[in-house]
Amino acid sequence: MTLRLYDTKAQALRDFVPLREGHVGMYVCGPTPQSSPHIGHLRSALNYDVMRRWLSYRGYEVTFVRNVTDIDDKILEAVTGEQWWALAYRVELEFSAGYRALGILPPTYEPRATASIMQMQELIARLIERGHAYPATDASGDVYFDTSSWPAYGELTRQSREHMEAAPDADPRGKRDPRDFALWKGRKPEEPESASWESPWGAGRPGWHIECSAMSRRYLGPEFDIHGGGLDLRFPHHENELAQSTAAGDGFARYWVHNGLVNIGGQKMSKSLGNSVYAAELLELASPLAIRYLLGAAHYRSTLDYGPGALAEAEAAVDRIRTFLARVERRLAGTRFAGEGAPVVPEPFAEAMDDDLGVPQALAVLHDTVRAGNHALDGEQLHEAAAAHGQVVAMVGVLGIDPRDPHWATAEQGPAAAALDALVTRLIDDRQAARLAKDYQAADRIRAELAAAGITIEDSSSGTHWSLSS
Structure with a gap:
């Protein structure tokens, strides 16, 4: 089955055909580090x-670029008592820590906007030369994209220019049209000198949209495969990126992919409602592995509704996978079946992932395979158990939720899981003491109580191991 992705611009599923065979260039809009990351930022990444x-599993060599917008109106507005660049860097480190905690792979390149000012100015000059941009008439030093000069403007979000709202990103007095957006912003007297760069149009700084156009071109070339970001970035950010890059003569992105947003208890998450869940808070509530499972379990284009019970369900799901892998590896150790199962995903899993990354369906295949593997172990069908083991290892690797990965070793258990482990271990010790005392009635009672609570215990030469019943 060919990989298909939902292209926002086409508003349809499209077969994925890369620009260069065997290679994928992928650009994702990263953070504007003006405040701490929240659950929506983590989900998108x-x-x-x-x-x-x-894509890597399917054999592509992926060049993955995720930028940091480290100069922007929002950063300058958020500064209180420190330099703007200090705020941006401090918050950028918070984002990096959140990504790292969830096992998100580092990008091939992670450029900061402030390191590509020259490329932005070159792109602006090309737009002026081609008649698609103009310096403001009020001597402000601003430069605007002339939306009326580009008939395709609005093609990403399928809006007509006549029905668009005015661009709010600069003083409207210097614009030819309210919908024209800023490419370069002249320095204002109240802004710090360190937040401006010299340019042919006067000292100033880049507009938000030109930053991503210039950085994607610098690191991926004038045309690349996939441009991603949150659904809230479609307009005006991605619409404006598309317009200015194609007006400058670049092919730009071949596929536009957007992830859904996060609701909290059925409500849209927002600062005004005071219901934001920040990354640092979330990481105190459960193990990072369970958080990763939760944030990746819904289809990427859907709205994820986060509620109180979601983390507990994710912890239980992760524990079922962990328990199966530990159980099968113990049983197969020293037998001819150890290492027999090839780490290849089953076909239904591959079909789900090739169908616009159908992770919910892929997870269903994963858990079905775990159940089948446990059934095979119960029946001493070791060949089938080994095959299931190989498939599970491949699937959790693709999804980044392999509980055996050393990354999770330092924080694989959240508070609830740790408490449960302590309680069950104590009961297992009591059962063992009863057996040594030949009080088999007490030992059987403890085993029955654990089974009634959904906990299975296994006695083996290496000791007694417990797991949640599948």
Whole structure:
């Protein structure tokens, strides 16, 4: 089956055909580090991490670029008591820590906007030369994209220019049209000198949209395969990126992919409602592995509704996978079946992932395989158990949720899981003491109580091991 992706611009599923055979160039809009990352930021980064992993599994060499917008109106407005660049760097480190905690692979390149000012100015000059941009008439030093000069403007979000709202990103007095957007912003007296660069149009800084156009071109070339980002970036950010890059003569992105947003208890997450869940808070509530499972479990284009019970369900799901892998590896150790199962995903899993990254369906295949593997172990069907083991290892690798990965070793258990482990271990010790005392009635009672609570215990030469019943 050919990989298909939903292209926002085409508003349809399209077969994925890369620009260069065997290679994928992928650009994802990264953070504007003006405040701490929240659950929506983590979810977006995780979705594209899974996409990247699946492309790699399918044999593509992926060049993955995720930028940092480290100069922007929002950063300058958020500064209180420190330099703007210090705020941006401090918050950028918070984003990096959140990504790292969830096992999100580092990008091939992670450029900061401030390192590509020259490329932005070159792109602006080309737009002026081609008649698609103009310096403001009010001596402000601003430069605007002339939306009326580009008939295709609005093609990404299928809007007509006549029905668009005015661009709010600069003083409207210097514009020819309210919908024209800023490519370069002249420095204002109240802004720090360190937040401006010399240019042919006067000292200033780049507009938000030109930053991504210039950085994607610098690191991936004038045309590349996939441009990703949150659904909220379609307009005006991605619409404006598309217009200015194609007006400058670049092919730009061949596929536009957008991930859905996050609701909290059925409500849209927003600062005004005071219901934002920040990354640092989330990482205190459960193991990073369970958080990764939760944020990746819904289809990437859907709205993820985060609620109180979601993390507990994710912990239980992860534990079922962990328990099966530990159980099968113990049983197969020292037998001719150890290492027999090839780490290849089953065909239904591949079909789900090739169908616009159908992770919910892929997870269903994963858990079906875990159940089948446990059934095979119960029946001492070791060949079938080994095959299931290989498939599970391949699937959790693609999804980035392999519990055996050393990355999770330092924080694989959240508070609830740790408490459960302590309680069950104590009961297992009591059972063992009863057996040594030949009080088999007490030992059987403890085993029955654990079974009634959904916990299975296994006695082996290496000791007694417990797991949640599948």
